[in-house]
Amino acid sequence: MTAFDVERLRAEFPILGRSFDGIPLHYLDNAATSQTPLAVLDAVRRHETENRANVLRGIHRLAEAATAAYENARQTVARYLNARSPAEIIFCSGTTAAINLVARTLGERFVAGEEVAVSHLEHHSNILPWQLLRDRRGVAVTVIDVTPDGRIDVAHLERILTKRTRLVAITHVSNVTGAVTDMAAVVVAARRVGALVLVDGAQRAPHGPIDVQALDVDFYAFSGHKVYGPNGIGVLWGRRALLDAMPPFLGGGEMIKTVTFERSTYADVPHRFEAGTPPIAQAVGLGAALDWVIKLDSAMVESHLTGLTERILVGLQDVDRGRNIIRVIGPTGLQARMPVVSFSVAGAHPHDICQLLDRYGCALRGGHHCAQPLMDRFDVAGTTRASLAPYNNREDVDAFIAGLDKALKKLL
Amino acid sequence: MSEDLYPDALLALARDTSHAGRLEAHDASATADNPLCGDRVTIDVTLKGNGIAEVRHHTRGCVLCRAAASILAAKAEGSSRAAIAVAEAAVRAMLEKGDDLHGAWQELIVFNQVAPHKSRHGCVLLPFRAMSEALS
Ligand SMILES: Cc1ncc(COP(=O)(O)O)c(C=O)c1O
Numbered sequence: 238m239t240a241f242d243v244e245r246l247r248a249e250f251p252i253l254g255r256s257f258d259g260i261p262l263h264y265l266d267n268a269a270t271s272q273t274p275l276a277v278l279d280a281v282r283r284h285e286t287e288n289r290a291n292v293l294r295g296i297h298r299l300a301e302a303a304t305a306a307y308e309n310a311r312q313t314v315a316r317y318l319n320a321r322s323p324a325e326i327i328f329c330s331g332t333t334a335a336i337n338l339v340a341r342t343l344g345e346r347f348v349a350g351e352e353v354a355v356s357h358l359e360h361h362s363n364i365l366p367w368q369l370l371r372d373r374r375g376v377a378v379t380v381i382d383v384t385p386d387g388r389i390d391v392a393h394l395e396r397i398l399t400k401r402t403r404l405v406a407i408t409h410v411s412n413v414t415g416a417v418t419d420m421a422a423v424v425v426a427a428r429r430v431g432a433l434v435l436v437d438g439a440q441r442a443p444h445g446p447i448d449v450q451a452l453d454v455d456f457y458a459f460s461g462h463k464v465y466g467p468n469g470i471g472v473l474w475g476r477r478a479l480l481d482a483m484p485p486f487l488g489g490g491e492m493i494k495t496v497t498f499e500r501s502t503y504a505d506v507p508h509r510f511e512a513g514t515p516p517i518a519q520a521v522g523l524g525a526a527l528d529w530v531i532k533l534d535s536a537m538v539e540s541h542l543t544g545l546t547e548r549i550l551v552g553l554q555d556v557d558r559g560r561n562i563i564r565v566i567g568p569t570g571l572q573a574r575m576p577v578v579s580f581s582v583a584g585a586h587p588h589d590i591c592q593l594l595d596r597y598g599c600a601l602r603g604g605h606h607c608a609q610p611l612m613d614r615f616d617v618a619g620t621t622r623a624s625l626a627p628y629n630n631r632e633d634v635d636a637f638i639a640g641l642d643k644a645l646k647k648l649l
Numbered sequence: 650m651s652e653d654l655y656p657d658a659l660l661a662l663a664r665d666t667s668h669a670g671r672l673e674a675h676d677a678s679a680t681a682d683n684p685l686c687g688d689r690v691t692i693d694v695t696l697k698g699n700g701i702a703e704v705r706h707h708t709r710g711c712v713l714c715r716a717a718a719s720i721l722a723a724k725a726e727g728s729s730r731a732a733i734a735v736a737e738a739a740v741r742a743m744l745e746k747g748d749d750l751h752g753a754w755q756e757l758i759v760f761n762q763v764a765p766h767k768s769r770h771g772c773v774l775l776p777f778r779a780m781s782e783a784l785s
Contacts, residue, residue, distance in 0.1 A: 586711035588686055588772070592654060605687045618687045618709050647655060648712065 241537040243630045249274040250628055260598040263633040268412050268577050268624030269602050270462045271443055273526065277466055280525035281518050292517055293491055293508070307517050310524030311507070317527045318457060318474050319448040325480065327507045328515050331471035332439040333362040335458035336406070338473055338510060339435055340366035342483040343404070349375030352402045354432070356381040356389050357614050358411040358418075361607040363437045367406060381407070383614060387414030387567035391422045395429075402432040409447075409457075410440035413606050413620065414567025415546075415577030417441070424453050433479070439463055443626065444575055445535045446527075449474055461519060465626075466526030470519035473510070480506040487512040538627045542576040545625055545634050549578045552638030556645065566620050576625035579606070585648040587621040593644035599637045654766065655712060659759040663715040668722030672705045679782035683771050688714050692722070692779040700729045706776060713763060713772035720756045721776045730784055737777040744770045 247253050250272045255262045264272060284306055290299035292307045308323070315323040329335050344367075347353070353367045357380055367378045379402070382393040389407070398405065405427045410417050420436070427434045435456035438447060442459035449457050456475045462468035475483075485492055485503050489512035494502040503509045550569060557563040562583040568574045582590065587603025594601055604619040605612045612619060623637055672678075672693035680691040688710035695702040704725045706718040717740075725733050739753030744764050750757055760773050 586688075586714075588711045588769070589655070589713075592766070592769070604685065609687065612687065618689075647660070 241534070241541040243541065243628065247628045247630070249276065251275065253628060257598060260596075261632075261636075263597070263599045263629075263636045265623045265625065265629065265633060265637055266600045266602045267443070267626040267629075268440060268463070268622065270468070271465050271626050272628070273465050273467070273522075274529055276529045277522050277525045281467060281522040284518050284521040289518070291514055303517055306521050306524075307515065310520040313524040313527050314472050314474075317442075317446050317531065318472075319446070319450055320474055321450065322477060324506050325474055325477050327473040327475070327480070327510045328520050329471050329473055329510070330469055330516065331460040331462070332360075332437060332458045333460075333471075335456075335471055335473035336363055336435070336437065337366045338486050339456055339458075339475070340370045341486050342510075343433075343479065344370040344374065344376070345484065347374055347376045347403050350377070350401060352377045352379050352399065354379045354381055354394075354398055354402050354405045354407075356394075356407050356418075357383045357611055358387070358389065358408050358414065358416070359406070359608065359610070360408065360412055360437065360439070361609070362439075363406050363408060364610065376403075377401075380610075381405075383611070386416070386569065387411060387611075387615075388416040388573075389418050389423070391419055391426070394423065395426045398426050398430045398432060400430055402427070402430050404433045404435055406435045406437070408437040408440070410438075410444075410575045410577070411567065411608075411611075412440045412577065413579045413608050413611055413622065415440075415574045415579070415624075416568055417573045417575060419573075420452050420454065440575060440577065443530070445530060445533075445538075455479055461523040461526065464523070464526050465529060467516075467519040467522040470516045470523045472523075477506065480510070483510075485509050485512070489513045491515070533627060541627065542625050542629075543571055545629055545631070546574070546576045546578060547571055548631065548634045549623055549638070552634065553578070553580055553641075556638060556642045562645075562649070564617075566615050566617065577622065578624075579620040579622045581615075581617045581620050582645060582649075585645055587619040589648055590621045590641065590644050593647060594637065594640045597636055597640035597643070599633075599640050601637065653762045654769075656759060656762075659716045660712060662719045662756075662759065663712040665719045668705055668719060668726075669707065670705045671707055672703060675705075677783040679779050681775050681779035681782060683710075683714075683775050685768070685771060686711070688772065688775055690714065690718055690776045690779045692718075692776065692783045694725070694780075694783055700727060701725045701733070702727075704780075706779075708776065710775065711769075711772050713760070713769055714775050716759065717773045718776035720754065720759075721780060724754045724756065725780065733777075733780060733784070737774075737781060740773060740777065744773060 288302040290303040461470035492512040591603035675693035691707040704722040742748040
């Protein structure tokens with residue numbers, strides 16, 4: 238393969254063959270949920286048809302096979318994140334659940350007057366758990382500003398962290414601007430004040446393996462449905478020593494050592510944080526999805542997606558025709574960004590734009606993207622967002638740009 | 650088809666600013682938000698007897714929301730509270746059940762293509778929500 242063979246990749250995603258009244262689907266809403274390849278669908282189906290059983294407690298051979306498959310998926314996740322041990326991988330329902338787990342366990346040890354720092358770029362799922370903690374514990378939530386091109390303002394970050402800051406909870410990649418956070422700078426600033434670092438990796442995880450040891454962070458969260466896997470599954474990675482010291486979150490089956498009415502003792506990590514029957518087939522699917530990503534030629538994928546991102550940015554300028562009506566919310570260059578492009582159009586509402594784009598088969602997201610503080614910061618009610626995956630092709634981008642041009646002719 | 654959602658008459662209503670703005674000296678006012686999209690409508694009214702004298706709307710929203718606010722503000726002036734409630738019920742029934750408007754404000758017919766797009770019903774109803782809050 239000399240060039241990136243996007244058509245071969247597309248063939249692995251049956252849904253991309255869909256059309257509506259003869260108009261092909263152009264799926265550009267990957268930051269909300271990515272599509273899932275046959276390798277994942279087959280792995281889930283195989284598990285459910287051959288090895289479906291509950292995990293951990295069973296003696297029979299299906300239970301053993303299901304447990305092996307579930308723990309195998311944990312190992313795959315550990316490899317994907319370069320975790321020191323699979324015991325550091327906690328399966329949960331998604332990024333939201335992972336962050337709430339930390340807020341409800343580690344966070345409960347924080348006291349009034351201490352601080353959790355979040356950034357202005359955060360998804361609501363990395364804001365609300367800390368606001369709820371503030372309401373429970375009297376912890377303050379401080380906010381790291383963003384630069385005009387939608388990145389973490391590192392200088393402000395350094396100013397705002399204090400000796401009282403216990404945790405910096407920050408996104409690795411913004412789901413609105415696509416900006417990649419300078420995590421090294423965040424970690425240096427956090428360590429200087431003795432704070433821990435929790436990373437919302439929901440938008441970074443789809444773009445290839447991550448090295449949590451090299452990042453030198455403390456917690457990392459992501460969702461299966463954004464990494465070409467099933468929904469209902471997500472991951473919290475945490476440093477073993479921190480996880481070992483955290484109290485349980487949900488109580489129930491699978492998370493105990495012994496139970497009496499007087500007193501119970503809890504399982505070791507990771508099972509301490511996996512009360513009840515976990516999402517087993519989903520974990521198997523997630524493992525298959527990460528294996529699928531690992532097999533991609535990452536350099537080729539990156540250059541393919543950078544090319545398409547540039548095509549979008551140039552296309553937006555073409556549609557603008559010097560009218561200065563289209564404003565990109567986020568970086569306008571190609572450095573340190575993921576293939577997520579948000580923009581606002583003066584006089585046209587994102588929902589109207591998306592509704593009209595839908596007519597041309599283009600699936601985009603319009604609105605506040607669960608990042609209302611960021612919308613306020615940029616003084617827009619919402620944006621229209623195109624977000625790419627490796628299976629997107631030039632036709633997808635061109636249909637979107639042509640559709641946008643037509644939509645704006647109608648709306649403006 | 651999405652484009653039928655946006656007939657020219659509806660686009661014209663969305664652009665119509667004749668009742669846009671605020672009423673400094675209002676008798677009632679309310680703001681309604683749509684948490685799904687961040688759209689926001691503020692309705693100010695002055696009252697005369699049992700009816701509505703003047704209406705202004707301040708709308709940050711999509712075409713559907715702005716057009717609904719335009720119709721509502723224009724038609725509500727000189728109407729009774731009861732007539733406004735009838736109009737709201739009629740447009741809701743048209744969206745949710747495909748009913749016809751039965752004598753309620755016929756201008757609302759521009760929204761008849763919105764019915765299959767459930768996620769957009771709230772856009773049309775938002776100004777009505779602000780109005781009923783203002784009048785309650
Ligand atoms: C940056 C970011 N964080 C968190 C989330 C929440 O993910 P989930 O809804 O899968 O829990 C999302 C998804 O929209 C996201 O983009």
